[in-house]
Amino acid sequence: MASSNPFLLAADNSPALLPLLREQPALASAQDEHGYSLVHAAASYNHIDLLRALVEELKVDVNLRDEDDETALFVVETPDAAKVLVELGVDVLHRGLDGLTAREKIEGEAEFPDVAAYLATVESEKAGEELEATAAEMVNNAPEGIKVTVGTMDEMQDIPTEVDPEFRRRIEELARREDFNTAQGQADLRKLVEEALLDQGLAEGRNVRSKQA
Structure with missing residues (x-):
């Protein structure tokens, strides 16, 4: 049967x-x-x-x-x-009881490297999406002292499209932390985005002054 x-x-x-x-x-x-x-x-x-x-x-x-x-x-x-x-x-970023993501566990077992490599790429993309979502939110609710828009440029155009390699590394490192989806992890993400937007604003200010000189 x-x-x-x-x-x-x-x-x-x-x-x-x-x-x-x-x-x-x-x-x-x-x-x-x-x-x-x-x-x-x-x-x-x-x-x-x-x-x-x-x-x-x-x-x-x-x-x-x-x-x-x-x-x-x-x-x-x-x-x-x-x-x-x-x-x-x-x-993709969920962690099991051992504190590892699927990518980290598969990578550690070293049996399916092609799967681990694919998931590493996805994790990086997810980190970028988190960054973009947080940045977009902050464009509409910019922290005190941070001016995101310049002149008549579209707000979303003011978000850097090319992320500094060191900044991307810090974002990806943060995304792999066990507390990434906790309040503390998200607060740290917001802090990184604030730094990026502030640096961008300072750079744009220097560019404007240079053109006016």
């Missing part, structure tokens, strides 16, 4: 799984005694179509966590599976 265990069916990518889940939708978000989910299984075994169906069709939370507080991103073995999880909205 064929197994009706959804975890075994997911591991085998059995064609019987999705019909079963459509009949019993609650099973799609089920987790075993260790917190292991069908999303973890699909990602681990690189069953991309199943992974998409679970999240997009059956509305399973892509950030389900196991007993080690790890999402499916921690168990991927191919860049393709990692890319799909990122596309589906997995939290």
Whole structure:
């Protein structure tokens, strides 16, 4: 008799799984005694179509966590599976109970360097997005003493499009901190952005004076 265990069916990518889940939708978000989910299984075994169906069709939370507080991103073995999880909205910067992100854990285990390299790129992009979002917020709520806009230039044009390498390094370093998503981490991010905007304003002031000289 064929197994009706959804975890075994997911591991085998059995064609019987999705019909079963459509009949019993609650099973799609089920987790075993260790917190292991069908999303973890699909990602681990690189069953991309199943992974998409679970999240997009059956509305399973892509950030389900196991007993080690790890999402499916921690168990991927191919860049393709990692890319799909990122596309589906997995939290790339989430840290498990050991304090590591998926990238840091995979990098440390040194079994799937291509996955670690891909996630390092994504982490860097996420750090840049955090920077842009914080900068945009501060454009509209500039701290006292900081003037962001100059003349009639569009506000968003005043945000540097080319980030100084040292500043980018500091942003990426901050994004990898365990407390990045805490109030302290976000406060430190705002401080870095304030410094960047202040430096930019001073540079623009020098440029204006130079042109008027």
